[in-house]
Amino acid sequence: MAKSSVQYLCSECGWSGLKWYGRCPQCGEWETIEEFHEAKPASASRTAAPGRTSRTLPASAIQTAAKPITQVSQEDVARLHTGYGEFDRVLGGGIVPGSVTLVAGEPGIGKSTLLLQTAGNIARAYPNQTVLYLSGEESQSQVRMRAGRIDATCENLLLASTTDLSTVLALIEREHPTLAIVDSAQTIISQDVDGISGGSTQVREVASALIDTAKTMNIPVLLVGHVTKDGSIAGPRTLEHLVDVVCQFEGDSQTALRMLRAVKNRFGPTDEVGCFDMSGEGIEEVSDPSGLFISSADAAVEGTCVTFTLDGHRSLPIEVQALVTDSALPAPRRAVNGVDPSRIAMLTAVLYRHGRVNLLSKDLYVSTIAGGQAKEPSCDLAIVAALASAAKSSPIARTTCAIGEISLTGQVRPIPRLEHRLREAARLGFTTAVTAPLRKQLHIPGLNIIEASSLRDALEALGLRSSNRRVSADAHIPTERK
Incomplete structure (x- = not known):
């Protein structure tokens, strides 16, 4: 009996077998197994021995010779x-x-x-x-x-x-x-x-x-x-x-x-x-797409902060905008565009606990400009700064950018390829950059680099210093310091 050429192929991962499954046994996706018929090769490309079919060419018909890799030409194409x-x-x-x-x-x-x-x-x-x-x-x-x-x-x-x-x-x-x-x-x-x-x-x-x-x-x-x-x-x-x-x-x-x-x-x-x-x-x-993701306003506007992300080898500025309003709903609204929603919930809690800015009962709207994506961890500091700026009605200077990742303990963590981002910031005319502590000293002409090891230090460097109040662990509103 001739062997069947019918196989079943998964369109998602490329798995192949002789039996159909509703769920791919390799990648686990449903309804991705389809019937596959192998193409018949041209008769001229086959050499058949009596009683069997073979795709192998005889040694005398091979035109290409194998050679040592050291003898292969390295010519530029x-x-x-x-x-x-x-x-x-x-x-x-x-x-x-x-x-x-x-x-x-x-x-x-x-x-x-x-x-x-x-x-x-x-x-x-x-x-x-x-x-x-x-x-x-x-x-x-x-x-x-x-x-x-x-x-x-x-x-x-x-x-x-x-x-x-x-x-x-x-x-x-x-x-x-x-x-x-x-x-x-x-x-x-x-x-x-x-x-x-x-x-x-x-x-x-x-x-x-x-x-x-x-x-x-x-x-x-x-x-x-x-x-x-x-x-x-x-x-x-x-x-x-x-x-x-x-x-x-x-x-x-x-x-x-x-x-x-x-x-x-x-x-x-x-x-x-x-x-x-x-x-x-x-x-x-x-x-040069740098100007696509930031607004053209000259004056400082509350609720905005600029950060720098990496897309391949290219560093792009991303402007984060935030709006904070009183909520009339039992569950405050969180609307985001271009930002990870789960990241916003975490940063709001960190801002309340370590930054002394209570936004838990507020409606928060966070967005980026021109479809930019601020989902990299290096955008954390800019997102927090935009939220604090909107909550305090205190604008951040247009020539200031914030780059850094924020941990749950309120620390500002370093990010990869920071020097590349800072040089791009200096090229675009930014004069101040608030970042995590540097691993090595950098000197970039025209750019004042402010190192902040904690969220409180970063907010103070951005001009968003909180009032002399502390957050009570079992309350929903700040209480006066005793």
């Missing part, structure tokens, strides 16, 4: 520049020839627009070569309409609209472009395997065929990928293992800011982030 400095930063300096890059993101976030503009930039930079854009979601006229709107039209930019994998591979082999873009992996169908478009079987087969073509012809391929409702990349998890680079294109639909992050990169770092601005004319890179 000339990367293909995308025309976006931010995109090149995320990729590690540009697109590596023969690589396959997966760009994933939510619907309407701008994946196709970014890659179409990238295709136009490369086509203009290399007028004697071609760039191939293959769309399985839009017709040629629809792509042409968008290209005209974002100024990405060039004679050597070739468009094709197809959902057949064989046609895609044939076009790449015939045109031999400098860059091939496939939009998207979930819309291309292979006739050699069963399954619906976008299923695990089809996506895996399409990715394997494109990777094989890219490596064989040394042509870089940018592959668009869809995401599921929870934000993970659609299709089997093995798709991310097969490709060379995985990038996430993120952003808030309410703002024009877009972030490109490298989740996996075989040719560069994975902690870089690129900033872009989405508009009706396309996507523009933001080489």
Whole structure:
């Protein structure tokens, strides 16, 4: 009896087996096991002995010889520049020839627009070569309409609209472009395997065929990928293992800011982030996004404080705003945006116990500017300072920033790469920085560094000195010191 080629594959973790389960035995996710039919290899690639089938080539047919690693050339590969400095930063300096890059993101976030503009930039930079854009979601006229709107039209930019994998591979082999873009992996169908478009079987087969073509012809391929409702990349998890680079294109639909992050990169770092601005004319890179996350007000405003976070190798200023009001409800309200809600509850208790500022019965509203994220522990001191400033109606100077993590004991703890953050603060014009005690002495021109070992010291340095009152351990309001 012939062995069945049917297997069952988990779309979340890549587990495979011969039996279907409602729950994956490896990752524990429900309803992720799907039927998988392995593709039949071409007969020319097989050597069959009597009575059995084998994929192994005879020794005489092997063309590639194994060699010692010390004899392998170390020549630097000339990367293909995308025309976006931010995109090149995320990729590690540009697109590596023969690589396959997966760009994933939510619907309407701008994946196709970014890659179409990238295709136009490369086509203009290399007028004697071609760039191939293959769309399985839009017709040629629809792509042409968008290209005209974002100024990405060039004679050597070739468009094709197809959902057949064989046609895609044939076009790449015939045109031999400098860059091939496939939009998207979930819309291309292979006739050699069963399954619906976008299923695990089809996506895996399409990715394997494109990777094989890219490596064989040394042509870089940018592959668009869809995401599921929870934000993970659609299709089997093995798709991310097969490709060379995985990038996430993120952003808030309410703002024009877009972030490109490298989740996996075989040719560069994975902690870089690129900033872009989405508009009706396309996507523009933001080489210095420091001014996006702070307000433009010149005068000091109560309830605001600026901190500095790290996103990859880039330090970004984040302005935290807080509003404190009397509560008319039995349970005071806590509304946050861009801040961890559980962190707010903890910091409120620490501020009450060690900072002598009682906000337990108040409604608290904490937010960041322009969709910035203040969820790093280094933002604790700025959040507490903004809350204390709002509660005391005492503004903090616009040229002062606060960077540090606060523990449950009221101590201000040091954070990683503090020097990098402080130098960025000095570059943006900040003159005072309240931080945790330094491990080594730093001298940054134009910046006065105030070290605070406790929350009380930090509030005093920020001009938020509390009154001469102490907090009673068994009361909900401060009591007079005896």
